[in-house]
Amino acid sequence: MPVNLDTYLGVHSQALKLRSQRTEVLAANLANADTPNYQARDIDFKSALAAASSGKSSGVNLATSNARHIGPAGINGTSAPELKYRTPLAPSLDGNTVDTQLEQAAFAENSVRYQATLTFLSSKFRGLMTAITGQ
Template sequence: MALSISRTHGLISDALDYRAARQDMIASNIANADTPFYRPRDISFEDALAKKAADLQKNDKTTLALAQTNNQHLKPQAQKADYRPTTFFRDGHMARNDGNSVDLDVETTEMSKNSTMFNALIQANKKSGGIYKSVIDASQKVN
């Protein structure tokens, strides 16, 4: 069994991965600002992270186990949840004469928001690690 800091510690690394993927996608949109008929893409992962967080936080003692009346019956299997982000085309902006609908103002704003959230996740990860480091340091001073 692996040592786990908390149930939700893995969510931070998942969120960092998704934020990095979104940063790459926004950079790709900016790079294709002059490509004819290019439609900007985006990635939505907030729902996937919320679903995973809810599954991690639920209390397993409240779920009812399936009774097996005969040993030859099939064993119940847990359903795997789908935590994958979804990609979509970000529409709603007027396409130019060449069919391209990339709006540089929107893309740079989204990149700035994504970068801010990425930095906030990094700080949360550092703070989480700092709490456990201070506990370990304090326990060494007790002896």
């Protein structure tokens, strides 16, 4: 009996991709903490995961006029979730909206959730290997 791996893993493989993309966005925010007029961005994880699990893409759909054009893609060719601007709690004089402490806290939380998703997927694969080998 064939097993559909996507069904077996559920939403967790998509969550791992989104967490990875969010890590990149938060790291870019931290890297540009001193850049004048830089606008902090973030991914609305809940809506991005809902869109990814339903198969719908959020945001703007771009068309290419040539097959060799690069489409809007995120990590590993997956569609990029819609980035949203973060509203600053205390705007700076140079127009930068990055709050370093807020970004570090979001980065740490995202890292913990990424690791939890990896742990869950690892246990799913371990259970699948146990079922295949019978040990």
